[in-house]
Amino acid sequence: MKNELVELSPKIVDWVRTQCKDIFSAEHTKITFHARDAFPRTYYRVHITGGTPVILMVAEPHMTLFNEIVSIGTWMHGQSLPVPNIHAYDHVLRVILFEDFGDTQVAKMFLEDLSENGAQAEKNLYIQMIDSLVLFQKANADDFIQNTTYDNIHIADETMMFLNAFQGLPIKERDSFDRVQRSLIDTFQIQTTVLVHKDYIPANSMIRSDGSLGIIDFQNARIDHPLFDVVSLLADIRRIVHPELEAGMIEYYLDQAQYGSEAVDHDYHVLCLLRNLRIYGRIFELKEYENKPHYWDLYSDRLLYYIRRELDHKANTEMREWVESVPMVSEQVLEGRD
Numbered sequence: 001m002k003n004e005l006v007e008l009s010p011k012i013v014d015w016v017r018t019q020c021k022d023i024f025s026a027e028h029t030k031i032t033f034h035a036r037d038a039f040p041r042t043y044y045r046v047h048i049t050g051g052t053p054v055i056l057m058v059a060e061p062h063m064t065l066f067n068e069i070v071s072i073g074t075w076m077h078g079q080s081l082p083v084p085n086i087h088a089y090d091h092v093l094r095v096i097l098f099e100d101f102g103d104t105q106v107a108k109m110f111l112e113d114l115s116e117n118g119a120q121a122e123k124n125l126y127i128q129m130i131d132s133l134v135l136f137q138k139a140n141a142d143d144f145i146q147n148t149t150y151d152n153i154h155i156a157d158e159t160m161m162f163l164n165a166f167q168g169l170p171i172k173e174r175d176s177f178d179r180v181q182r183s184l185i186d187t188f189q190i191q192t193t194v195l196v197h198k199d200y201i202p203a204n205s206m207i208r209s210d211g212s213l214g215i216i217d218f219q220n221a222r223i224d225h226p227l228f229d230v231v232s233l234l235a236d237i238r239r240i241v242h243p244e245l246e247a248g249m250i251e252y253y254l255d256q257a258q259y260g261s262e263a264v265d266h267d268y269h270v271l272c273l274l275r276n277l278r279i280y281g282r283i284f285e286l287k288e289y290e291n292k293p294h295y296w297d298l299y300s301d302r303l304l305y306y307i308r309r310e311l312d313h314k315a316n317t318e319m320r321e322w323v324e325s326v327p328m329v330s331e332q333v334l335e336g337r338d
Contacts, residue, residue, distance in 0.1 A: 007042075008031065008044070008058070011093060012056075012058065012093055012095055013031070015090055015093055015095060016028065016031065016046060016056060016095075016097070019087065019088045019097055020046070020048055023087055023088060023097075024048055024051055026048050026049050026050060026051055027048075027049050028046045028047055028048045028049065029047045029048070029049050030047050031044045031045070031046055031047075031056065032044060032045050032047070033045075034055065037217075039059070039063050039065070040059075040060050040063060041057055041058065041059050041060070041063060042057070042058045042060075043055055043056065043057050043058075044056040044058070045100065046097070052100060053100045054087060054097050054098060054099065054100050055084070055097070055098040055099070055100045055101075056095060056096070056097055056098075057069075057095065057096045057097075057098060058094065058095050059094040059095070059096075060094075061094065063094070065219045065220070066091070066094055067091070068219045068220075069096065069218075069219045070086060070089050070091075070096065072218055072219055072221050073086050073098075073218060073219075074086055075144070076139075076218060076221070079139045079140065081135060081136060081139060081215070082132055082135065082212065082213055082214050082215050083214070083215050083216070083218055084098040084099035084100075084101055084214065084216065085098070085099040086098060086099075087099065101206040101208050101214040101216065102206060102207070102208060102209055104206060104207040104208075105202070105203060105205070105206055105207075106125055106129065106202040106203075106205040106206070106207060106213075107201070107202035107203040107205070107238070107239070109125065109202075109207070110122070110125070110202060110239060119245070122245065123245060123248070123249075125202075126233070126234075126241075126245065126249050127249070127252060128205075128213045129200075129202070129205055129213065129233055130230075130233070130249055130252055130253050130256070131213070131256075132205070132213045132215060133197075133200060133229050133230065133233065133253075134253070134256045134257065136194070136195050136196065136197060136215075136229070137194040137195060137196075137226055137229075137257065139194075139195045141193065141194055141195050141223050144195055144221075144223060152182070152185045152186065152188075155185055155225075155274065156178070156181060156182050156185055158274075158278050159181045159185075159274045159277055159278050160177075160178060160181075161277075161278045161281040161282050161285075162177075162277035162278060162280055162281040163177060163281060164281035164282065164284055164285040165280060165281050165284035165285075165332070166328055166329060166332075168328065169326070169328055169329070173326050173328075173329075176322060177322060177326075180318050180319055180322045181274065181277075181319065183318060184270050184273075184274070184315075184316065184318065184319060185270070185274070187266070187270065187315070188225065188266075188267050188270065189260075189262070189263035189266050189267055190225065190226060190227065190259055190263050190264070190267050192226055192259075193223045193224060193225065193226070194223065194224070194226045195221060195222075195223060196221065196222060196223070196224040196225070196226075196228045196229045197215065197218055197220075197221055197229050197232075198220040198221055198222055198224070198228070198229070198232075199217055199220060199232065200215075200229035200232045200233050201232055201233060201236045201238065202233075202236070202238075202239065203238065204216050204217045225267065225271065226257060226259065227264065227267050227268050227271050228271060230250070230253055230268065231268060231271045231272045231275055232275070233249075234246045234249055234250065235272045235275070235276070235306055237276070237279065237299045237302040237303055237306070238299070238302075240302060240305065250264065250265075250268065265315075266315045269310055269313040269315045269316060270310075270315050270316060272306060272310050273306075273307065273310035273311065273313075273316050273319060276303050276306040276307050276310065277307060279299075279303055280300070280303045280304075280307065283295040283296050283299060283300065283303070284296065284300075304333065307333060308333070308334065311323060311333075311334075
């Protein structure tokens with residue numbers, strides 16, 4: 001066995017060796033670094049002699065949600081959802097061996113030149129992601145392993161994060177914002193709840209070797225509004241989707257989900273506003289208090305694009321009026337002055 005990374009402890013290397021023998025009846029030849037995320041987790045590719053590689057995830061001791069990755073991933077795979085199979089795990093070592101979905105991330109495909117196939121190639125990728133999203137929504141939500149149904153109170157609590165960007169805002173205005181956003185939430189026209197991924201974006205979508213879509217980073221899945229993941233996908237600040245494509249994908253989703261078009265239009269735009277208000281407050285907090293300004297530098301302009309767009313939608317008139325009535329907020333949000 002060849003271990004190319006000194007930070008992998010001998011205990012983890014021995015564990016991987018044992019799993020390769022027990023599960024695949026083979027030794028692995030080497031372990032190579034694959035990726036690292038912000039949770040923090042480090043991923044390695046385990047190359048198995050004569051077989052398909054697998055992914056080793058190593059979670060740092062203070063990382064939360066390890067148990068959720070195991071339990072939710074196992075449940076989802078049992079529901080035939082397109083998530084990686086968990087071959088083995090160890091709670092003490094905090095390691096998991098996953099099925100390897102390869103390196104073809106949808107987000108990276110968008111960064112490549114799609115001009116050869118034009119807009120159709122982009123559309124086809126979004127169609128695949130909508131199809132996969134619908135599979136999640138058709139899963140038996142009543143049987144979901146995690147008791148994590150989000151109600152309007154949770155959504156309202158999360159949206160209050162927007163005010164992190166306005167620390168000097170008087171309590172009167174804070175209370176009025178809370179009343180307005182709760183009033184918006186109460187206007188939701190779709191009352192059905194479904195399984196949602198919660199971070200359903202191109203960066204978490206992989207094109208597998210057979211051309212099908214695989215979904216990763218599912219540990220925050222919960223029961224929530226059906227349009228939560230639709231908004232995450234089509235109004236993602238990492239990539240502005242052309243309005244024509246966005247509208248077309250909403251129509252495509254409508255054909256499969258069979259909700260009323262007026263209800264979808266209303267709830268989509270309310271959710272889009274609330275989501276981006278929350279993110280705006282969060283990345284401001286990262287910039288000001290956690291010394292992570294790069295998120296603000298990268299995404300604040302795109303967030304303002306979505307916030308301003310949604311404030312102009314008829315469903316969000318009450319929030320638009322609130323923003324215009326509070327100079328500290330209107331100057332920063334509507335006029336763009338920091």
